[in-house]
Amino acid sequence: MTNYIPIVIFTLVAVSFPIITLLIAKVIRAGSPDPVKAEPYECGVAAETTAFDTRFSIRYYLIAVLFVVFDVETIFLFPWAVMFDRLALFGFIEMMVFLAILLAGYVYAWRRGALEWA
Helix, strand or coil: CHHHHHHHHHHHHHHHHHHHHHHHHHHHCCCCCCHHHHCCCCCCCCCCCCCCCCCCCHHHHHHHHHHHHHHHHHHHHHHHHHCHHHHHHHHHHHHHHHHHHHHHHHHHHHHCCCCCCC
16 A cells, blocks of 8 residues: 555645645735726727627638648758758658658649638
């Protein structure tokens, strides 16, 4: 039974830490917030519309996701380029396979019309 004492202590700390943190935050928080802080912008100019009044095209989000995917590609290409001498032929072939898969996805998105804005 003594082998389980560290596990019980760790569980108690893990459960009590968020509860204690939230209670302390509730005690030391500011009383009533300033009405200006409730505004979306603190510049003093009243907002003309809410964020829910404007509708965005789904293509906006699709372009954003494609940007993130191709941005991650460059994150993988940089270390490969730095270590190119040590990776030799195997590293070159692996990167070409990675780029071929990415290129296939790019061509697929292009043919489906995902990159056309209007």
